[in-house]
Amino acid sequence: MAALERLERGGRWLRAGLAAGQVRRRLPWLLLAIVLLGSALKDGDLVPETPMRNKRNPLNVYFVKVAWAWTFWLLLPFIAVTTYQFAESKFLYGPTKSILTVLRRLSALLVGTAIWYVCTGLFMYIENLTGVCSTSGKLSEPRRPYATKQECHQNNGIWNGFDISGHCFLLSYCALMIVEEVAVLEGLSVDQNSKLRVVINGLFVSLCFLAVIWVFMFLCTAVYFHDFSQKLLGVLIGLSAWYGTYRFWYLKPFSPGLPLPSIPLSAKKYSYSR
Secondary structure, X not given: OHHHHHHHHHHHHHHHHOOOHHHHHHHHHHHHHHHHHHHHHHHOOOOOOOHXXXXXXXXXXXXXXXXXXXXXXXXXXXXXXXXXXXXXXXOOOOHHHHHHXXXXXXXXXXXXXXXXXXXXXXXXXHHHHHOXXXXXXXXXXXXXXXXXXXXXXXXXXEEEOOOOOHHXXXXXXXXXXXXXXXXXXXXXXXXXXXXXXXXXXXXXXXXXXXXXXXXXXXXXXXXXXXXXXXXXXXXXXXXXXXXXXXOOHHHOOOOOOOOOOOOOHHHHHHHHHO
């Protein structure tokens, strides 16, 4: 019982912060500031040695390497449960229309998956296109060309190409997507003693911690890895993906739509652009 009370208090405190409009407005600027300041610290050799400099650190291996999977599988039940509850309680939809509304909103995850797949594939293509393999073979041995980074590494070479920061892209996009989706809690009311409230609070708190991890690892990427241009391009692509969906396309009728706030549909555009 005490654990449920702590979960409720934690959810209430986080809802006042992360689900508020201020976080959605300021997070994009915070991410850009982190890239600028983090790169300046890295270039000035002002960053102390920490375990986060090692790419094998647990947060990078178990979270960042599968960042989209973590984001996808936590957002999926959260969007499904909150959208269904909102559709039934606020818009008074029947079960069939509520389910259709849920499916429409869940398609935002398919859009996110497509963005992740296309962008990461594009990044690898650009790195292969611009790269050259450096090997430590004998001078008498003929130097053979390598078409991809993978081939180079298989022959113990070092691939030097323009490596757009996939971490800056994906972590910024995932963090922004989470704060957009949890905005539904601004207008969702659930009976305090219901099991549904416990489920929603549990998912919400988990998503908040995940967003904090993404921003923290974004900071680590900014101060320890990649050149400034690679990080800046990565975060700009992430911000463009977020803006193009949640600030533009999702305002249109033929789209996954925005999370359902407790305001008239005609006022959605104002609510999400303030």
